[in-house]
Amino acid sequence: MRTIPAGLAAHLKGDVTTICHCWRVFRRDGVVLGFTDHDGDLLVDGAHFLASSGFSASEEEAEAGLSASAGMVAGGFSSDVIAETDLAAGVYDGARVELLVVNWCAPDQFMRLSLREIGEVSRAGGEFTAELRSLAHRLDQPQGRVYGRRCDASLGDGRCRVDLAAYRGHGTVLLVRGRSRLVVAGLQGFASGFFAQGVLRLEAGGELEADAHVLNADGTADLTLWLPSERDIAVGQVFSVTAGCDKAFATCRKKFGNQLNFQGFPHVPGSDFAYSFADGERLHDGSPIFP
Known part of the structure; x- marks a missing residue:
């Protein structure tokens, strides 16, 4: 009272x-x-x-x-x-x-x-x-872990253990096309899509999430942001960008070689498998769905 x-x-x-x-x-x-x-x-x-x-x-x-x-x-x-x-x-x-x-x-x-x-x-x-x-x-927030196919760790954290220094690029802004698209230099050593879903950190301060990354024929790269930047991004501004991860087991294995630390459950059958039926084309011997 x-x-x-x-x-x-x-x-x-x-x-x-x-x-x-x-x-x-x-x-x-x-x-x-x-x-x-x-x-x-x-x-x-x-x-x-x-x-x-x-x-x-x-x-x-x-x-x-x-x-x-x-x-x-x-x-x-x-x-x-x-x-x-x-x-x-x-x-x-x-x-x-x-x-x-x-x-x-x-x-x-x-x-x-x-x-x-x-x-x-x-x-x-x-x-x-x-x-x-x-x-x-x-009290309404989920407690404990949620079982799902995709990883629930953050890239580079204590559970993931990926060394982000090996997956980080540095560059300079060449052109600003609106608040959500940048043309940059310095990322010519990385294939298209490497920094998709990654994090862009500006030297002047601020973090932005990258949606897409395309390497152009002239060595420049287009970076598209998930959301328009709240602050003006100046031409010539220096930045660093970290590789993105879509939380899939295949990405963890092929892109990062980190499958032993994968924090998801890739062999849990999805609804498409649960509602499927046995036929003569697929092998149902209890082996992992994803090798």
């Missing part, structure tokens, strides 16, 4: 209240930010809460039990507080948000209403909307 501080409880019993909401954001990089829907900045619990951000929240209902509730918070981008590039870079992903109710006439009268995590964030027209999920949503 939640206990309301005596001073705040007395204020709420009055005929007129001066109540506002404050959000304290704890980013995973250690930065702490404060925002309020009041029309002036507040100092609450030793933290500054800024009013210039234009924050507003949706209605929310508290539920008993362990059901995962969610609310929404909206605001405008501010170069001094929240930048669109920060949201695009994911610095707010998974951040914890503490929601306070505060008597703005007496900021020492406050109470914490809930502790949430930032979920899905959408951006449009200079504004953003962020989903605030209760911590109970973690």
Whole structure:
């Protein structure tokens, strides 16, 4: 049962209240930010809460039990507080948000209403909307491993063990065709498709996921990105790009020679095999589906 501080409880019993909401954001990089829907900045619990951000929240209902509730918070981008590039870079992903109710006439009268995590964030027209999920949503997340044909490790991590230094190329941007296609130099030693589904790291900062890689006859290469770049990419910018992996057993064996560390289950029959029937063309002797 939640206990309301005596001073705040007395204020709420009055005929007129001066109540506002404050959000304290704890980013995973250690930065702490404060925002309020009041029309002036507040100092609450030793933290500054800024009013210039234009924050507003949706209605929310508290539920008993362990059901995962969610609310929404909206605001405008501010170069001094929240930048669109920060949201695009994911610095707010998974951040914890503490929601306070505060008597703005007496900021020492406050109470914490809930502790949430930032979920899905959408951006449009200079504004953003962020989903605030209760911590109970973690109970809905899959636990343990999922059995599937494809590998569930990340290329180069402790389970995969591939040495990425041998599968990395370096180059220079020659031409920018929109925000999702680059013409680059320096990758002439790699066949087409080698860096498909790989990761492009710009020397100026930022990571981009490559969708396709095509080697041209003149030695240049076309790199197509999964998503358009949020930041401008300048001609002449230096980058490194790491080979991609489609998580298939054949790729792990042929491209990386790493089949002994494959973290999938390639011999698990798929639905096409489960629904098939015995015929005279295929051999059903219990041998592996994939050699």
